[in-house]
Amino acid sequence: MHTLQVKERVAGNARELRRTGFVPGVVYxxxxxxxxxTIGRADLKILFSNITRSSLINLAIDGETSREFDVFLKVVDYDPITDEARHVDFYHPDVNSPLNLDVPVKTVGECKGIKSGGILNVQFNSIPVHGLARNVPALxxxxxxxxxxGDSIHVRDVDFGDxxxxxxxxxxIVTVIAPRGLLADEAAEAELAEGEEGVADEAGATEEAAAEE
Structure with missing residues (x-):
C-alpha cells in the first residue's frame, strides 16, 4: 500500500497553495x-505514477491531531490549460461495508494471435467489482x-479473489480478432476453393456421361 504524507489546512487558501507548489484536497x-x-505537487505526481483508481492508499495527515486513513482516490480536478492537478478528493470507506469499484484491466505477454496477424480487442478497460475495500485489487x-x-478471456476465467x-x-473481456483484410482474403480463398470443387465435379460428371455413351 502506498503512503501519502499530507498536512491539514484551513479552507480558503487554495490559490496561494497552488502558486507555492502545493495542491489543495479533501478527505471524507x-x-x-x-x-x-495540502499535498505536495511532487508527492502527488509520484502517487499518480504508482497507483490506480482502485488502489488503497494510506493517507497520513499531519495536523493538530495526526491521523491516518486508508483511502481511495475519488476525484481529481485538472487545470484545462496546464493539465496539472488543481484539487484532489480522497474517500475513506467504511471498512466493514462492501462497496462497488471499477478495477482497471492490464494485459501482459506476447499474444500468439497477434503474431499470426490478429488484433487484440480489449472490450473492458475496467471491471466493476463488489467487496470490502481491503480486498479490492489495484489491477x-x-x-x-x-x-x-479467435480465442477469448471471459469473466469466468479470471480469479477475482475475495x-x-x-x-x-x-x-x-478480451479477444483476438482477425483484421478485415485477413477475413476478406479467407473468404476469397473459400470461394475459390468452392469454385474449383464445382469445376472438378462438373468435369467428372461430363467424363462419366461420355463413358456411358
Missing amino acids: GPSIESTSI ITLDVSDLAM VEPMLPPERT
Missing part, C-alpha cells in the same frame, strides 16, 4: 468528518500469451 467518508488537506492482470486467433465481479460470467 461515512465515518469521518470532512478534512481539508486485474490478464496474461494473453496463449491466446490464438471480491465479486459485477458482470455476467460469460461476458468477454
Whole structure:
C-alpha cells in the first residue's frame, strides 16, 4: 500500500497553495468528518505514477491531531490549460461495508494471435467489482500469451479473489480478432476453393456421361 504524507489546512487558501507548489484536497467518508488537506505537487505526481483508481492508499495527515486513513482516490480536478492537478478528493470507506469499484484491466505477454496477424480487442478497460475495500485489487492482470486467433478471456476465467465481479460470467473481456483484410482474403480463398470443387465435379460428371455413351 502506498503512503501519502499530507498536512491539514484551513479552507480558503487554495490559490496561494497552488502558486507555492502545493495542491489543495479533501478527505471524507461515512465515518469521518470532512478534512481539508495540502499535498505536495511532487508527492502527488509520484502517487499518480504508482497507483490506480482502485488502489488503497494510506493517507497520513499531519495536523493538530495526526491521523491516518486508508483511502481511495475519488476525484481529481485538472487545470484545462496546464493539465496539472488543481484539487484532489480522497474517500475513506467504511471498512466493514462492501462497496462497488471499477478495477482497471492490464494485459501482459506476447499474444500468439497477434503474431499470426490478429488484433487484440480489449472490450473492458475496467471491471466493476463488489467487496470490502481491503480486498479490492489495484489491477486485474490478464496474461494473453496463449491466446490464438479467435480465442477469448471471459469473466469466468479470471480469479477475482475475495471480491465479486459485477458482470455476467460469460461476458468477454478480451479477444483476438482477425483484421478485415485477413477475413476478406479467407473468404476469397473459400470461394475459390468452392469454385474449383464445382469445376472438378462438373468435369467428372461430363467424363462419366461420355463413358456411358
